[in-house]
Amino acid sequence: MPKAGSGLSLDGDRIPMWLVLELTYRCPLHCAWCNNPLDFDNYRNELSTEEWKRVLREARAMGSLQLGFSGGEPLLREDLEELVGEADRLGFYTNLITSGIGLSRERLQAMKAAGLKQIQLSLQSSDRAITDSLVGAKAFDAKLAAAREIKSHGFPMVLNVPICRQNIEQTEDILKLAEEIGVDYLEFANIQYYNWALLNRSEFLPTRDQIAMAEAAVARARERLGKRMTIYFVIPDYFDERPKACMNGWGAIHLTIAPDGSALPCQEARVIPGLEFPSVRDAPLAWIWHESPVFNEFRGDAWMKEPCRSCPEKEQDFGGCRCQAYLLTGNAANTDPVCAKSPEHHLVVDAVAEAAVPGRRRRPIVMRRRDSVNTMFMGCGG
Amino acid sequence: MTENNTVAAGDVPQLSPLYLLRWEEPQQAHVMLYPEGVVKLNETAAAILLLCDGQRTAAEIIADLNSRYTSADVSAGVYRFLETSHAKGWIRIKS
Ligand SMILES: C[S@@+](CC[C@H](N)C(=O)[O-])C[C@H]1O[C@@H](n2cnc3c(N)ncnc32)[C@H](O)[C@@H]1O
Numbered sequence: 001m002p003k004a005g006s007g008l009s010l011d012g013d014r015i016p017m018w019l020v021l022e023l024t025y026r027c028p029l030h031c032a033w034c035n036n037p038l039d040f041d042n043y044r045n046e047l048s049t050e051e052w053k054r055v056l057r058e059a060r061a062m063g064s065l066q067l068g069f070s071g072g073e074p075l076l077r078e079d080l081e082e083l084v085g086e087a088d089r090l091g092f093y094t095n096l097i098t099s100g101i102g103l104s105r106e107r108l109q110a111m112k113a114a115g116l117k118q119i120q121l122s123l124q125s126s127d128r129a130i131t132d133s134l135v136g137a138k139a140f141d142a143k144l145a146a147a148r149e150i151k152s153h154g155f156p157m158v159l160n161v162p163i164c165r166q167n168i169e170q171t172e173d174i175l176k177l178a179e180e181i182g183v184d185y186l187e188f189a190n191i192q193y194y195n196w197a198l199l200n201r202s203e204f205l206p207t208r209d210q211i212a213m214a215e216a217a218v219a220r221a222r223e224r225l226g227k228r229m230t231i232y233f234v235i236p237d238y239f240d241e242r243p244k245a246c247m248n249g250w251g252a253i254h255l256t257i258a259p260d261g262s263a264l265p266c267q268e269a270r271v272i273p274g275l276e277f278p279s280v281r282d283a284p285l286a287w288i289w290h291e292s293p294v295f296n297e298f299r300g301d302a303w304m305k306e307p308c309r310s311c312p313e314k315e316q317d318f319g320g321c322r323c324q325a326y327l328l329t330g331n332a333a334n335t336d337p338v339c340a341k342s343p344e345h346h347l348v349v350d351a352v353a354e355a356a357v358p359g360r361r362r363r364p365i366v367m368r369r370r371d372s373v374n375t376m377f378m379g380c381g382g
Numbered sequence: 383m384t385e386n387n388t389v390a391a392g393d394v395p396q397l398s399p400l401y402l403l404r405w406e407e408p409q410q411a412h413v414m415l416y417p418e419g420v421v422k423l424n425e426t427a428a429a430i431l432l433l434c435d436g437q438r439t440a441a442e443i444i445a446d447l448n449s450r451y452t453s454a455d456v457s458a459g460v461y462r463f464l465e466t467s468h469a470k471g472w473i474r475i476k477s
Pocket residue numbers: 027033034035036070071072073074097098099100120121122123160161162189190191192193194197
């Protein structure tokens with residue numbers, strides 16, 4: 001996933017540089033912050049191998065370079081190796097984004113042979129019991145074995161740790177574990193509150209003190225490790241005064257294709273009602289990217305309202321995240337309420353304050369499962 | 383960064399194995415691809431990095447470039463660029 005300041009210095013001639021293929025929403029785990037849609041089970045009509053290959057060809061012809069195979073769990077697709085091979089032949093820099101469940105030595109070898117360039121593995125804690133309870137399955141040992149196997153095959157490796165109140169105090173131990181495994185990039189990915197994560201927000205938001213401690217641990221590790229391991233630690237946007245430059249702007253460099261072929265300017269975009277996401281089954285990708293109404297909806301800055309419209313910072317953050325603006329303020333064209341200039345900034349401040357009240361009533365965590373939520377009430381989370 | 387990134391004449395720079403350097407037709411430029419991003423290189427930067435093959439010393443890289451770009455001695459600029467590349471982790475130094 002593109003990071004702010006991670007060297008995306010391509011003068012975007014509006015090329016979908018970053019392509020993410022969500023091959024399937026099926027997954028053996030049940031992470032309660034999962035950013036897959038709440039109705040993930042309604043996406044069984046996955047694209048076929050041939051359809052995915054056509055997407056790869058069309059995207060590459062438009063200049064796409066970085067490719068992430070994600071999901072759900074992409075390893076559940078038996079044609080993964082074949083798709084990696086096709087992508088490599090076309091000239092993509094191929095990334096596998098995986099929970100590690102099902103990553104056998106045989107499959108690693110096959111993907112290495114097919115030209116896979118790097119692997120991003122998610123790990124939730126340095127502690128077995130905490131990991132297993134956070135993902136709702138016995139997964140820690142398998143993830144650790146996968147991590148070692150990935151390194152022994154010589155892949156550059158990103159370790160992605162979604163950060164929440166339950167694991168943030170293990171930052172020090174996670175750093176040590178990552179160092180011991182030989183991780184190249186360690187990413188403390190502060191949970192972003194959409195879909196399942198938004199349902200469970202009050203239980204996951206860390207406190208300011210926790211964040212400060214984690215930042216200090218990261219600073220010490222950077223000092224010690226120098227260039228051996230690159231550590232990303234982005235403070236959760238709820239604790240910031242300015243929003244993230246979400247996706248580098250809508251329809252600027254990022255394109256996600258969902259399992260059923262829907263093309264999305266960002267993987268969360270379906271939470272915004274009233275937008276129609278064309279499918280690669282029905283239209284050429286170039287038309288979808290350049291011409292379709294949805295990719296132009298929030299492109300550039302003509303759609304902006306105040307305070308963004310006249311703000312000198314609009315070139316830097318593009319007004320923040322459209323999905324967050326919708327989910328929290330009810331209007332996707334509003335300023336992302338993470339911004340201190342937003343008239344609705346208090347929504348974010350209040351959520352942070354409420355989650356930190358000592359002795360507050362705990363809510364049960366809703367795990368990502370097919371029947372966990374009645375999807376008729378989708379979008380009412382919070 | 384606490385490490386020393388200076389590059390000396392006898393150092394042998396080599397592209398980091400985490401990076402992939404190649405020509406990209408739609409961009410009409412060389413790009414560096416790595417797990418978390420893409421960097422588009424200008425012509426000079428690409429010319430230097432293409433010579434960071436783990437065989438040539440910095441002095442040999444400069445001699446090679448000087449023989450191609452005759453306008454002025456490139457050494458100061460090349461050292462500066464190699465040091466920046468080293469600091470960014472694009473290249474490693476075998477000495
Ligand atoms: C949705 S998962 C799909 C791939 C695979 N199942 C996995 O977990 O790695 C892609 C990445 O997003 C991260 N992730 C999931 N939900 C997130 C959220 N709400 N905020 C930030 N990162 C999240 C995961 O840790 C993982 O690295």
